[in-house]
Structures are given as C-alpha cells and as structure tokens.
Amino acid sequence: MPTHPLLALARTIGNPVIGGDTVTFLWQGKFAPRLMDDLHNWEEKTQTMQPAGTDLWSYSMPLAADAYLEYTFLDTKTGERIPDPLNPNRIWNGINGYNNYFYMPRGGPTPLILPAKGVARGTVTRHQIPTKEYVVGAKRTVFLYQPPFRAPVPLVVVYDGPDYLKRAKLNIIVDNMIAEKRVRPFAMALVQNGGPARSLEYSCSDSTLGFVFDCVIPLAQEHLILTPPGGEPYGVLGASLGGSMALYSGMRLPQVFGKVMSQSGAFILPEHEFVVVDLVRNAPLPEIDIWMDTGRYEWLLDGNREMYALLKEKEYKVKYHEFSGGHNYTSWRDDVWRGLETLFR
Numbered sequence: 001m002p003t004h005p006l007l008a009l010a011r012t013i014g015n016p017v018i019g020g021d022t023v024t025f026l027w028q029g030k031f032a033p034r035l036m037d038d039l040h041n042w043e044e045k046t047q048t049m050q051p052a053g054t055d056l057w058s059y060s061m062p063l064a065a066d067a068y069l070e071y072t073f074l075d076t077k078t079g080e081r082i083p084d085p086l087n088p089n090r091i092w093n094g095i096n097g098y099n100n101y102f103y104m105p106r107g108g109p110t111p112l113i114l115p116a117k118g119v120a121r122g123t124v125t126r127h128q129i130p131t132k133e134y135v136v137g138a139k140r141t142v143f144l145y146q147p148p149f150r151a152p153v154p155l156v157v158v159y160d161g162p163d164y165l166k167r168a169k170l171n172i173i174v175d176n177m178i179a180e181k182r183v184r185p186f187a188m189a190l191v192q193n194g195g196p197a198r199s200l201e202y203s204c205s206d207s208t209l210g211f212v213f214d215c216v217i218p219l220a221q222e223h224l225i226l227t228p229p230g231g232e233p234y235g236v237l238g239a240s241l242g243g244s245m246a247l248y249s250g251m252r253l254p255q256v257f258g259k260v261m262s263q264s265g266a267f268i269l270p271e272h273e274f275v276v277v278d279l280v281r282n283a284p285l286p287e288i289d290i291w292m293d294t295g296r297y298e299w300l301l302d303g304n305r306e307m308y309a310l311l312k313e314k315e316y317k318v319k320y321h322e323f324s325g326g327h328n329y330t331s332w333r334d335d336v337w338r339g340l341e342t343l344f345r
Helices: 005-013 161-166 170-179 195-202 206-223 241-252 275-282 301-313 329-343
Strands: 017-019 022-028 034-037 050-053 056-062 068-074 090-092 098-103 123-130 139-146 155-159 187-191 234-239 257-263 289-295 317-323
Touching: 005 017, 005 022, 005 056, 022 068, 068 329, 123 206, 139 161, 139 206, 155 161, 155 206, 155 241, 161 170, 161 187, 170 187, 170 329, 187 206, 195 206, 195 241, 206 241, 234 241, 234 329, 241 257, 241 275, 241 289, 257 329, 275 301, 289 301, 289 329, 301 317, 317 329
Parallel strands: 155 187, 155 234, 234 257, 257 289, 289 317
Antiparallel strands: 017 022, 022 056, 034 068, 050 056, 068 098, 090 098, 123 139, 139 187
C-alpha cells in the first residue's frame, strides 16, 4: 500500500506538515491520541484528531507565518503525554514539561542568543544571600551580571533569574546588544524564585520587595559597578507572575524601578484581578516607563490587552507588543530584545 503523501512529507521534513498558513499534525496508529498545544491552553482544551487514511489521523489549523508553537500528544487512557515520533525537536522550558516544538517559515530563534566572535563578554557570578525572613528559606541564590565596562551603570533586577539565564540566554542577548550599541550598558541581578512558594512571593508581595530592596540591591552594589538607586532609574523584568510582580515593583518603588518590563504578565484572571490592577486604576501616576509583551497563543492574552488599555487610559508611558507564540521561555527569549531596546536604547 503506498504511503499517504502527508505522511511521506512528515517523515521527510518533520511533523507538522506546513502548507501556506496551515499546519497539519499527523499520527500513525490504530488509535489516535489527542493534541495539546499552546493555542488551546494544553489540557484545558485538547483537540480531536480526524481519520486521514488507514491507521492515519490528522488535525489542521492556521498559524501566523512567524509563529512558534509547542505541542504534545495525550494518551486518553493513561493521561500521559506522548512525544511526537515524527518530530525530533523537543524542549523543556520550565512551564509545561517536555514538549515538541516548531517554527513557521518566517519564524526562528533570535540570532542574539549566539555568542558573536569578537564581542566583549560580561561576567556572571553566583551568590547565596540571607533572606532575612522576607521570603521562603534561609538563603536565596542570586546571579550577578557585570557588563564589560568599568563605568557605573544602572541595574536591572530579573525575577525567575536562573530561568532567564538558562532558558532565555539573557546574558548573551545583552552582551550582543551592548556590542551592537542597541542598548546602553547595564548590570543585572537575576533572582531565584521561591520554588513551591513562587506564586505566593510573586503575587504582588511587599515582602518580596523588601527582600529585593534590603538584600538583593545591596549585594549588587557590593559586587557590581552601579549608579546609585534614586539617580538613574533601575529596571525590573519578569515573565508570567514575574511580569505582574515587575509592574508591582515599579508601582510600589518608582523611585528605584523607573523602567518596567513585563512579559506575559498575569494581571487579570477569570473572576480575579491582582492588586496591581487596583494600583494602576487608583494610585497617583508614578514616573515609570513600561514595556509589555504577550503571546497571541496564550491564555493571558486578553488580560494583557485589558491591562494595556487601562494603562493607556490612565496616561502611563507604556509600549506593548504581541508576538506569535505561547506562554514559554522560548517566546520570551525571542522577544525580550524589543523591551530592552525600548527602555535602554
């Protein structure tokens, strides 16, 4: 029996098969699993594959020409994830476990993650600091990034810092952008989250702000060459709950964090708004510059659009961008340069 043309393509160039703006996922077997992906919020709305031939199943959907998508298959009997045997590309980016992934033809990883020849490199050092009971645990890991310059520079505090280093290659991106003169030099304090306590610590927590102000910034001042707080504005960056915590940090400490970067911030959930929304709605307008991005294929899209509209209504200085991706570090990695270029040009 001849091989189905789509299956032959999948075996040759990989799954899913891309034709124009349509992607077709294939599965070969007597029974079909269900498809889970960024666009349909994973387990919340799995997709049923349709018969496409003898022991062949398919599911098709449109995607933007520059899209990045993660997906996997779900065994309906065991509830376990099944990797796609027709796609060797897999990633675990700290959000949804191991997933298969692909880029559409006009998409691709940012070239800024590749160390360029001849580019001066900043240094990254690892530190353990006492938490002073502000956050969970007696000590917390903080990575410090010193750019390859000896003059004083502003600081950017990064929530979920080790993930931004490992999964987003943030130090390499910053090295390359400084070398290309796309941003002015700045240092970074990349702060480890609280593990199981992450949601508590990043849900608009003044205790977390106390840890950053009393523990993290003094560490950075000791080991990095920084402009003093209150002079040139410092920055703060985070994704997901870390993104909402970044905006909260700017709202509560505008005299320190004058530049805020929020990636896929968790501001507005069904029947719940985080307190940072109330601050934007009711507090006096602080002197901060905000940059936001979010994915068109994630469940926080509507909440970010609402927050952006509220910030504009309240006359905040805010820039906003939507990328063709989901809620994952690969998407944030490929888009973070836009925020850095906007705030530190």
